[in-house]
Amino acid sequence: MNTADLGLPVDVPSTALFTDQYELTMLQAALKAGTAERRSVFEVFTRRLPEGRRYGVVAGTGRVLDAVENFRFDAGVLGFLREREIVDETTLDWLAGYRFTGDVLGYPEGEVYFPGSPIMRVEGSFAECVLLETVILSILNHDSAIAAAASRMSSAAGTRPLIEMGARRTHELSAVAAARAAYVGGFATTSDLAAGFRYGIPTVGTSAHAFTLLHDTERDAFRAQVDALGRGTTLLVDTYDVAEAVRTAVEVAGPELGAVRIDSGDLLLVAHRVRQQLDELGATDTKIVVTSDLDEYAIASLAAAPVDAYGVGTQLVTGSGHPTASMVYKLVARAESDDPRAPLVPVAKKSSGGKTSIGGRKWAARRLDEDGVAEAEVVGTGPVPAELAGRQLQVELIRGGEVLAREPLDVVRDRHIAVRAGLPLSATQLSRGEPVLPTEYVQVPSGN
Amino acid sequence: MNTADLGLPVDVPSTALFTDQYELTMLQAALKAGTAERRSVFEVFTRRLPEGRRYGVVAGTGRVLDAVENFRFDAGVLGFLREREIVDETTLDWLAGYRFTGDVLGYPEGEVYFPGSPIMRVEGSFAECVLLETVILSILNHDSAIAAAASRMSSAAGTRPLIEMGARRTHELSAVAAARAAYVGGFATTSDLAAGFRYGIPTVGTSAHAFTLLHDTERDAFRAQVDALGRGTTLLVDTYDVAEAVRTAVEVAGPELGAVRIDSGDLLLVAHRVRQQLDELGATDTKIVVTSDLDEYAIASLAAAPVDAYGVGTQLVTGSGHPTASMVYKLVARAESDDPRAPLVPVAKKSSGGKTSIGGRKWAARRLDEDGVAEAEVVGTGPVPAELAGRQLQVELIRGGEVLAREPLDVVRDRHIAVRAGLPLSATQLSRGEPVLPTEYVQVPSGN
Structure with a gap:
């Protein structure tokens, strides 16, 4: 076959x-x-x-x-x-x-x-x-390692939702199992479409830096995204200058803008600045999503920051330092x-x-x-x-x-x-x- | 579908x-x-x-x-x-x-x-x-991480062959890609049958502790294995007492015994003792395979030991501390x-x-x-x-x-x-x- x-x-x-x-x-x-x-x-x-x-x-x-x-x-x-x-x-x-x-x-x-x-x-x-030894261990060792990391991240995040977005950092089918294990461990959504298809996990995703770079100006890119996906979309604001991008984003989408995403820099500092700027622009309901090499410690350190959701990639799919569990499959009894x-x-x-x-x-x-x-x-x-x-x-x-x-x-x-x-x-x-x-x-x- | x-x-x-x-x-x-x-x-x-x-x-x-x-x-x-x-x-x-x-x-x-x-x-x-961003990065980030670890291990091993046996420590399909990447990095064989099937990589494997434990005595187990697989097989000698097992192994298989495998203990010490014992028993051509949480450092530390082949599992499939490469996929130019x-x-x-x-x-x-x-x-x-x-x-x-x-x-x-x-x-x-x-x-x- x-x-x-x-x-x-x-x-x-x-x-x-x-x-x-x-x-x-x-x-x-x-x-x-x-x-x-x-x-x-x-x-x-x-x-x-x-x-x-x-x-x-x-x-x-x-x-x-x-x-x-x-x-x-x-x-x-x-x-x-x-x-x-x-x-x-x-x-x-x-x-x-x-x-x-x-x-x-x-x-x-x-x-x-x-x-x-x-x-x-x-x-x-x-x-x-x-x-059955190998297939059982492969599945449990991989999935349990990811779920354990996910569980630590979800308890660090408290009530804020976690987005699994690590597919690009692991084997393409591990990624599907990792999204599933992350969900078991408390994550809310995944970016991985195959995981949505296979397991019905809710999927999310809006745009990357490439989309901004494709267009002649950041404003053109934001307008294109809002035209296609509506004002509730999430605009990525760190391709050039964050403050200018936030201003442009609210000008283009209005205060109904769903969210902005920050993917680089000192997230604690930037999140505070962006929140203040959004509030001053009247976009008090616009959420802030952060995504940049987060692990459970970084998530915990942002607990007091004005962050509404976390996207986690590498550290989730690699088990946050422990990519495999050490389960074994042992004969413990047999007929005399x-x-x-x-x-x-x-x-x-x-x-x-x-x-x-x-x-x-x-x-x-x-x-x-x-x-x-x-x-x-x-x-x-x-x-x-x-x-x-x-x-x-x-x-x-x-x-x-x-x-x-x-x-x-x-x-x-x-x-x-x-x-x-x-x-x-x-x-x-x-x-x-x-x-x-x-x-x-x-x-x-x-x-x- | x-x-x-x-x-x-x-x-x-x-x-x-x-x-x-x-x-x-x-x-x-x-x-x-x-x-x-x-x-x-x-x-x-x-x-x-x-x-x-x-x-x-x-x-x-x-x-x-x-x-x-x-x-x-x-x-x-x-x-x-x-x-x-x-x-x-x-x-x-x-x-x-x-x-x-x-x-x-x-x-x-x-x-x-x-x-x-x-x-x-x-x-x-x-x-x-x-x-194509995600699928390309998933594949290259995973496979390159494994190949890099494999390459370090194969240079540490010199001319001694390396056996990939990490399937149980990673997702069942990552395991297939990992065996492939290990081969690219210089490994000789894999225990993973799916990798043999899909990529034609030579496969190996003989027996586990469970096989010895299934039988009433270690001698029964060795005899069963030699009867079925021939004298050239590899007998696992660390279920009970290593010295006794080596003696039994040579008694059962004769000096034509292919190899013994050691999967626990101080490998450096045990390998020297087993080599001496095999030589004394006339089994001078019987090889010694070691397998127990090896990484490139452990392999290098065994360079002077009488070891003929290394089996590597966990550390190979988890990239020896670096389970993913950090490759990115970036737009670098576009039409004006x-x-x-x-x-x-x-x-x-x-x-x-x-x-x-x-x-x-x-x-x-x-x-x-x-x-x-x-x-x-x-x-x-x-x-x-x-x-x-x-x-x-x-x-x-x-x-x-x-x-x-x-x-x-x-x-x-x-x-x-x-x-x-x-x-x-x-x-x-x-x-x-x-x-x-x-x-x-x-x-x-x-x-x-």
Whole structure:
């Protein structure tokens, strides 16, 4: 299958190749050894948050559900694997019938997470689960990194809307996922049309410096824009002299001018001057949008400035210093033997070097203090203690291969904002610190 | 058009929506003002390299050519733009017939660049050129950032091969582009099957800790792997105790064992111990592959260690601290008037704030010293000085809308390695420093 006919810049016929080769070679070896069908439990978690960050944000879950559903080996893919001799014919036959038939549960999208939180659990045969490692991690690591940065920016911005405009600073399809993750993290709109098309996120955009430079005068450019887009448009006022541009803008559009955009200079100073000038010109309702290499710290520093909206690009799509989360996908339990009725036994890597993990299928719950504020992330194996039964974090996402529920992004975004509000106040401090909740491990012997 | 039927996790019918909305609103305003057809010249350049970096690497050019060819507004896209009222009917009519008919020239892929290098030039009507800003920048900014990191890693690795294995740390389609950019920068192989499928990059991969944990003993796991993949396979030896694993590995596979992989611990120390142990066991040809959060510095620090290959993940796909290049796409010249025969005039933003740029259509050449080593990046407007005529850097990529040449990735990779070798030796120092070549601007009055 060749998608070039569709005008797509990619030519990947299914999600099955978003896979590291070793997943297929492990499959081949396990099929040959007779261990491929052992029931297995894989968990996604991170050993640490990015340095100084106080919470993580789960994002990409909805995209994972799509990716798992579309994980199929069609003729084109099988032909590639055969031609390259990546796996043998037995394995190719097995792959031709591949369809994930297991269970997935996890933190709902928009939830927060901490070191050790079992963010997602994938359970089924070793063979069917091992293949999903890379695509699940790609999606969750990318989207969660962006959502975490977005969440910090949106708490710094308070009630002022944030515009995502980073598409030009990241891969063209990362940009679409980044706009989605930014929305989950609290952004209001995006400049990326593909994100509007694919996810229904509201899109915005008016003009760039090139438009002013195209015209013989700034006045000509402003007039052309107002003629085409109406007085409610946003005029970019920093191509030449800002004060002159603001004067011209109000002359051309009148005091009904929607907004002006400032994209360079000392934004704090310029915003104050522009606000004063707009007010003096009677354009008291004209808003000020600022866009120039903003991050959460710059947004916070403008809290007292007369700014009405922020446009954020580079720092959003690069996760504000942390472009990826460090989630891993680890086998934590598997059937004791090849007998289909064999019980699960916990497993874990035991080598040195800080990469050890805790075996066993885990539950997670968030314990609240007496005021209803979260005070600990509790992770355990075995039965859930009664007092935490109502506070469990994981929900079913896929059962027997069937996706159980897809959520509108607004639901996810609202969840994130509500969950964040339930964290201790120090969660939204921008300064570096420890995770705002400690992770407590409890192990209740399963006989209890 | 809905690509969900293809099993793709994306649903973007053409590259035309990898676009910031303002490009379409500017188009609408220019069409209405009668300025849309003014001949225009846009240039891609960067004002600075990432802090401390000595050169940049142009990557993504081949992907840009695909994206420009596939930039079409089909019924699905037009329906979206109409329904959302993003542009008016006149603009929709114009977009329906869109096809880029202009010229693109630029640095060939794999070349190096410096602040101010005119990396790509797009020339045509304002209307047809302004729409390409976002997709061109997305591709070049992402791919060049990865290629720059890859180039540093490959020069640190010397003749030892580098394996790209970062798919799990970035968006699933960024990963494919990252594997491609890594190859351009000097990597040998990738673990990402989609990159093998799409770009023919050699793929590798054997097994993970999960495979060992699936089996009752490490010996069972090694035997299963050797049975399926042969003695030439790579066994992962750090799930439990490394020394015991190496002993078991050689017992199972014999001294013909292809390689062992170490993924945790003090790699320098462990590599020395494992090499000694392998040699004592007679496995003198068994190679050692190391993979554990490597970057160019870690690779360099292992130069004296008995390591045969490096696997690099996170730091590669995140650009080793610089996940995006800061290239911009600026209007530098346009027709003096709406008259189709009007001459071009240079234009540039003149506001404060460090975002000024130099107007005019530019050429670029690399001046060599008497030993044939590059000594300056010379950028100019007007005629090219005779002594630099043979050293010009830009090549034609698209003429009258037709893509002129596509290059095999091996050609691009070879070019990069050759060009890098022609830079002063300090180019490949890993320590922070200034760009290894100064950028000199020359302006020859066009009457001369």
